[in-house]
Amino acid sequence: METVTKKKLYEAMFLVDSADAGSDWDGVIAAITKTLERAEVDIVSITKWDDRRLAYEIKRKARGTYILCYFRSDGQNNPQIETAVQLSEKIIRVLILCVDWMTDEDIEKDTPATRDEKEKQERAAAREAAEQAKAGKAEAEAAEEAAAAEAVAAADKVPPPEEALEAQATEVTQEPEPAATTESAEEKTDDSEEAQPKVSADD
DSSP states (O other): OOOOOOOEEEEEEEEEEHHHHHHOHHHHHHHHHHHHHHTTOEEEEEEEEEEEEEEEEETTEEEEEEEEEEEEEOSTTHHHHHHHHHHOSSEEEEEEEEOTTOOHHHHTSOOHHHHHHHHHHHHHHHHHHHHHHHHHHHHHHHHHHHHHHHHHHHHHHSOOOHHHHHHHHHHHHOOOOOOOOOOOHHHHHHHHHHHSOOOOSOO
């Protein structure tokens, strides 16, 4: 009777060059995935853990990117993974630990890299919300100014009150008094007498 060996949960921390991770992330993940698949393990997850400066140079690399992997295996092919890493051009080192005590919630916890990414997204969202609020405030102020200008223009076009209209109508209809240019009848008589020549008695 064949004995079935229960597969345990393992954690593998891969170290790669930060320059390679930044320029060819897909290629780095493909190299790690290929290494694990050759060892015939069941991959659970592959996540970027963090990018840090190394305590000392490894293969002339001063900065490295850590990639956290979880997989299930019977443990027999784990040495094959370490050997493949030693021969790899993209993977610098790997550390494999048995973490069979971990739960799915533990595996899904945020890494420093994912936390940083979420914080960046939150800051970007907050900045965008602030810009939208600022733009909305500016639009509201512009609308208020436009409304005030329209109110002033409308006030200028409002007809005068009824009293003013009546006063204007009275001024238009009232005829001006004739000027006192005529002379009195007596003055006319005197003028006419002075104008006639006097006839002497001898004539």
